Amino acid sequence: MPIFLAYSLYLLFRGHNNPGGGFIGALVLSIGLVFHMIAFGVPATRRIYKINTMVLTSVGLLISSLAAVSSLFFEGVFFEAIWTDIHIVGLGTLSSVLMFDVGVYLAVTGSILKIAFSIFNE
Amino acid sequence: MFSIDPANLMVAPLLIFMISGMLCLLFYKRVDIQRAIVISSSLIALIAAVKLLDLLTRDGFVTTQVGGWEVPFGITLFVDRFAGLMIAMTALLAVAASIFSFSDRVLSARKKRIGFYPALMFMLGGISGAFITGDLFNLYVWFEVMLISSFVLITLGSKRDQLQGGIKYVVINFVASSFLLLAIAILYGTTGNTNLAALAASLADPALQPITRLAAILLLVSFGIKAALFPFYFWLPASYHTPPIAITAIVAGLLTKVGVYTMIRTFTLLFPLQQHYQLQKFLLGASCFTALVGVLGAIAHRDIRKVLAYSLISKIGFILWGLSVYTSAAIAGAIFYTLHHMLVNTNLFFAAGIIGKAAGSYRISEISGLYDRLPLLSFVFIMLALTLVGIPPFSGFWGKFMLIDAGLLAHEYGSVAIILITTLLTLYSMMIIWSKCFLKKQDVKGQQLLPEGVFIKQCYHMYIASAFLLIVTFWISFNPSWLIEYTQRAAEQLLLPSNYVDAVIQR
Numbered sequence: 001m002p003i004f005l006a007y008s009l010y011l012l013f014r015g016h017n018n019p020g021g022g023f024i025g026a027l028v029l030s031i032g033l034v035f036h037m038i039a040f041g042v043p044a045t046r047r048i049y050k051i052n053t054m055v056l057t058s059v060g061l062l063i064s065s066l067a068a069v070s071s072l073f074f075e076g077v078f079f080e081a082i083w084t085d086i087h088i089v090g091l092g093t094l095s096s097v098l099m100f101d102v103g104v105y106l107a108v109t110g111s112i113l114k115i116a117f118s119i120f121n122e
Numbered sequence: 123m124f125s126i127d128p129a130n131l132m133v134a135p136l137l138i139f140m141i142s143g144m145l146c147l148l149f150y151k152r153v154d155i156q157r158a159i160v161i162s163s164s165l166i167a168l169i170a171a172v173k174l175l176d177l178l179t180r181d182g183f184v185t186t187q188v189g190g191w192e193v194p195f196g197i198t199l200f201v202d203r204f205a206g207l208m209i210a211m212t213a214l215l216a217v218a219a220s221i222f223s224f225s226d227r228v229l230s231a232r233k234k235r236i237g238f239y240p241a242l243m244f245m246l247g248g249i250s251g252a253f254i255t256g257d258l259f260n261l262y263v264w265f266e267v268m269l270i271s272s273f274v275l276i277t278l279g280s281k282r283d284q285l286q287g288g289i290k291y292v293v294i295n296f297v298a299s300s301f302l303l304l305a306i307a308i309l310y311g312t313t314g315n316t317n318l319a320a321l322a323a324s325l326a327d328p329a330l331q332p333i334t335r336l337a338a339i340l341l342l343v344s345f346g347i348k349a350a351l352f353p354f355y356f357w358l359p360a361s362y363h364t365p366p367i368a369i370t371a372i373v374a375g376l377l378t379k380v381g382v383y384t385m386i387r388t389f390t391l392l393f394p395l396q397q398h399y400q401l402q403k404f405l406l407g408a409s410c411f412t413a414l415v416g417v418l419g420a421i422a423h424r425d426i427r428k429v430l431a432y433s434l435i436s437k438i439g440f441i442l443w444g445l446s447v448y449t450s451a452a453i454a455g456a457i458f459y460t461l462h463h464m465l466v467n468t469n470l471f472f473a474a475g476i477i478g479k480a481a482g483s484y485r486i487s488e489i490s491g492l493y494d495r496l497p498l499l500s501f502v503f504i505m506l507a508l509t510l511v512g513i514p515p516f517s518g519f520w521g522k523f524m525l526i527d528a529g530l531l532a533h534e535y536g537s538v539a540i541i542l543i544t545t546l547l548t549l550y551s552m553m554i555i556w557s558k559c560f561l562k563k564q565d566v567k568g569q570q571l572l573p574e575g576v577f578i579k580q581c582y583h584m585y586i587a588s589a590f591l592l593i594v595t596f597w598i599s600f601n602p603s604w605l606i607e608y609t610q611r612a613a614e615q616l617l618l619p620s621n622y623v624d625a626v627i628q629r
Contacts, residue, residue, distance in 0.1 A: 058147035065141055 004032025012105050022104030029105075030112040042120050053114035060106025067100035131177060132184050132201045134170035135209050136250040138163050139216070143243030153231060156239040157224065163243070164216035167250075171210040178206040179608070182615060185256065185625055198256030198317055198626050203612035204457055205253045208383055211464050212253070212376060214594065216246050219372040222472055222587035229368045233279050241278070242372065245271040252380050256626060258306050259316040261384065262299065265348075268380065269295050272373055276365045287361035294357040298347035305340035308333060319626035322391050322619050338393040338401060345388065349381030351442060352412040355435045359419065362434075363427035363484075367475035370427065374434055375468030379460055382438060386445050386456065390616040395448045405446035410537050413439030413544040420551040426474045426484045426559075429551055430467070433510065436544055437463045443541065444525050447532050454613035455524030458606060462517040462598065466509050469591040473503045476584050477559065480577055486555060491564025495573060500560050502588055507552035509595055512545055517599040520606065 012025035037045040045051070142163035149155040177184065183202040201209070219242070223229045229238060248268030255261050269292070277288035310316055312333050313324040325334055347354040358378070362370055389395050395402040416436025420429045441463070444456025474484065476499055481489040493500045505516075512518035522545065529538040578585055598605055615621065 054147055054150040058144045058150075061144040061147070062141070065137065065144065069137060 001032045001036055004028055004035075008032075008105075012101060022101035023108055025101075026105045026108035026112065029109050030116070033109075033113060034116050037116060037120060042117050046117075051110075051113060053110045053117065056110030057107050057114065058110075060103045060108070060110055062103070063106065064100050064103030067097070067103060070099075130186070131170060131174050132186065132199060132254055134174070135167040135213055136247055136254060138167040138170065139243050139247035139250060143240045143247060146240040146243055150237075150240075151235070153234045153239075156234070157220075160220045160239050160243060161217070161224075164213060164220050164246075167246075168210070168213040168217050171206070171213040174201065175206045175210050178203050182611075183622075183625055197260050198319065199254050200256035200318070200622065200626060201254050202615050202622070203608060204383075204386070204616060207457065207461055207608065207612065208253050208379070209250055211461050212246060212249055214591075215372060215375050215464060215468050216242075218468065218472070218587045218591050219368065221583055221590065222371065222475070223368040224583040224587075225581065229366050230279075233366065236278065237274060238278060238369075241271045241274040245275065245373075246376075249376055249380055253383060256318050257316055258309065258318060258321065262302050262306060265299060265302065265380075268377065269299065272377060275369045275373060276361060278365065278369065281364070284364045287364035290357050291361035294347060294354075298344045298354075301340045301344035301347075305337040305344065308337040308340070312337075317626070318387075318391060319623045323623050323627065325392055334393075335398070338398060341388050341392075342385075342401065342405070345381050345385040346408070347381075349378050349385055349442070350412070350435050350438050352408040352415060352439070355412065355416070355438075358435060359423075359428055359431045362431045363425060367427070367471060367478060371468050371471035371475065374431065374471055375464050378434065378438055379464055382441050382460055385442065386453070386616065389445060390453070391619045391622055394617075394619060395446065402446055402448060405442060406534070406537060409439045409441075409443040409446055410540045411439070412436065413443065414540060417544045417547040417551060421547060421554070424486045426477060426486060426489075426555060427471075429486075429555065430470050430474060433548060433551060434463075434467055436548065437467070437510075439544070440522070440525060440541060443537060444528070447529055447534055447537075449528050449532050450610070450613045450617050451531065452525060452528035453616055454606070454610040455521060455528050457609040457612055458524055459518075459521035461605070461609075462509075462521045462595075465591055465595050465598070466506055466518065469502075469588055469595070470506050470510065472584065472588045472591070473499065473506055476581065476588065477503075479581060479584070481559075486558050489559040490562040493560040494564060496577065498578070498585070502585075502592060503560065504556060505592060506595075507556060509599070511549045511552060515599055517595055517602065520599070520602045524606065524609075 008025040008027075008029035010025075011028060012022055033045060033049065033051075036048075040048075142159050145159050146156045149159070174184075178201065183200065185198060185200040188197040188199060223234075223238070245268055248264050248266075248271060251264035252261055252268065255264060273288060273292050276291055277284050306316060309321055309325075312330055313321055315321050315324065324330070343354070345351075347357075350358045362374055365373070389398075389401070389405075393401065395405070413436045416432050416434070416439060419432035420436065423429050423432060437459070441456045441460050444452045444459065477489065477492065478484050480496060480499070481492070483489055509516035509518045512522040522541075526538055526541060529541070
C-alpha cells in the first residue's frame with residue numbers, strides 16, 4: 001500500500017510535463033486500496049483509511065473548480081493557468097494546474113472507491 | 123464581490139450550478155442543507171443570467187477563450203442574445219423547480235437522499251454549458267453531462283416502469299450522441315477544426331459540400347432525436363411519464379429545448395439553411411408532421427402526463443417550423459415561442475403534479491370535480507391551457523402570431539394551415555382535460571378531494587412555484603414588446619453568421 005501511494009503521488013506531481021497526472025495517479029492509488037479491500041474486506045478498509053468516498057469526490061471536484069475559477073480573481077480569463085514562483089523540490093512549481101490535478105486525483109479516487117465498495121457490498 | 127469582467131459573467135450560471143452540485147455531494151446525507159444550497163444557488167444564477175441579458179442588450183455578444191488559448195486550439199465560449207435568453211430561462215426554471223420540489227410530499231425524502239439535488243444541479247450545469255459553448259466537441263461533452271445526470275433523475279428510486287422508460291431514454295440518446303460524434307469526426311477530418319466559428323468559416327467552401335452534407339444530415343438526426351422531431355420522437359412519451367412529476371417537469375421543460383437550441387445554432391451558423399435547400403424542405407415537412415402527430419397523440423391519450431408530453435412534441439414542431447421557414451421574423455418567432463413554451467410547459471407539468479397530488483391519480487377518467495373543490499388550481503390550469511393554445515392576450519398568442527405572420531410572408535400557406543389546425547386540436551386536447559377533470563361533477567364513489575384551504579397548507583410550495591411561473595408568463599403576455607424586440611435582434615444576429623465568425627476569430 002505505501003508503495004502504491006508513493007508511486008501514485010509521484011505520477012500526480014510529474015503530471016504536467018511528463019506522462020502522468022491526477023487521473024492515472026488516482027487509478028494507481030485505487031489499485032492499492034482495492035487490493036486492500038479484497039484482502040481484508042470493505043469494513044476493514046473503511047476503518048483503517050477512514051475514507052468517506054462522497055466527501056473525497058466532492059472535495060476533489062471543488063478543488064478542481066476552484067483552480068478553474070481562481071484565475072478569474074487574478075488575471076481575468078476563465079481557466080487560465082496561474083504559475084507562482086514557489087518551487088518545491090520534487091513537486092515542481094506550484095500552480096493552479098497542479099491544484100486542478102490534485103482535485104482530479106481526489107475526485108477519481110473517491111468515485112472509483114465508491115464504485116468498488118458498492119460492487120463489493122453486493 | 124470581486125470586479126467582474128463582463129466576459130466572465132457568461133460562465134457564472136454554469137459555475138454556480140456545477141459548484142452547488144459539488145457542495146450537494148459534500149453534504150450528501152443532509153437533505154436540508156442541500157435544499158438551501160440549491161434554492162440559493164438557483165437564485166444567484168438567475169440574477170447572474172439577468173445581468174448577462176442586460177449586458178447583451180448593449181453588446182450583442184460576449185466571447186472568451188478558455189484558459190487564454192488561441193482560437194483553433196482552445197475552447198471558445200460564446201454567448202449571443204439567443205443563448206443569453208435560453209440561459210436566463212434555464213435559471214428561472216431552476217428556481218421554480220427547486221421551490222416545487224421543496225417539500226417531501228412532492229418528492230419523497232428517500233429520493234432526495236439518494237441524490238436528487240446533485241443530479242439536478244449537474245444537469246442544469248450541463249445545460250448551461252451546452253448553451254455557452256462555441257465548440258462542437260465541447261457541446262458533445264455537455265450533452266453527456268446532461269444525459270448522465272438526467273438518466274439519474276429519470277430512474278431515481280428505481281421503480282420498474284422508471285427503469286423501463288429510463289432504458290429507452292438512455293439508449294436512444296446514446297444513439298443520438300454517437301451520430302453527433304460521427305458528424306464531429308467527419309467535420310474534423312475534412313476541416314481540422316471543431317470550433318464552431320472556424321468550422322463555419324471553412325464550411326463556406328463549396329468544394330467540401332458533398333462530404334459535409336453527410337455531417338449536416340447526421341447532426342440533423344442527432345439533434346432531431348434530442349429535440350423529439352417527427353420520426354424520432356417516440357422515446358419521449360415512453361419515458362417522460364415515469365419519474366415523479368417534479369422531475370418530469372424540469373426535464374421536459376429543458377432537455378428538448380437544448381436540442382432545439384443546438385439545432386437552431388447549427389443550421390444558422392454551420393449549415394445555413396438557404397444553402398441547403400433539401401435540408402430545409404425536410405425540416406419543413408418533419409416539423410409539420412411533428413406538430414400534427416404530437417397533437418393527435420395528445421388527443422388520443424388519457425393520462426394527463428402523456429397528454430402533456432405529446433403536446434410538448436407538437437410545440438417542438440412549431441419551433442422547428444419557424445427555423446425551417448428561415449426568415450428573420452420566423453426565427454424570432456421560434457425563439458419567442460421556445461421561451462414561452464419552456465415556461466408554460468413546465469408550469470403545466472407543475473399543475474398536473476398538483477392535480478395528481480390532490481386526486482391521487484393522473485388518469486383523466488379517475489379525476490373529477492376539481493373545479494368545485496380546488497378553484498385556485500382550476501384558475502391556474504385554465505390560464506395555462508389558454509396560454510398554451512394561444513388565446514390573444516397571452517404569450518402563446520404573440521409567439522404564434524409572429525410565427526404565422528412570418529410564414530404567410532414567406533408564402534408557406536400549406537404549412538401555416540397545418541399549424542393552425544394543430545392549434546385548434548391543442549385547444550381540443552386541453553378542453554378534454556378541462557371538461558372531464560375540472561367541470562364534471564365529482565363521482566359519489568370517487569375518492570374524496572380535500573378542500574383547497576387544507577390542501578394549500580400541505581402543498582403551499584407547489585402553488586408558489588406554479589404562481590411564480592404564471593406571474594412571469596403574465597408579465598410576458600401583457601408586456602411582450604421588449605421580448606419580441608429582443609428576439610428579433612437575436613434572430614438577426616443568428617442570420618448573420620459572419621458576425622459570429624469575426625467575433626471569435628478576430629480576437
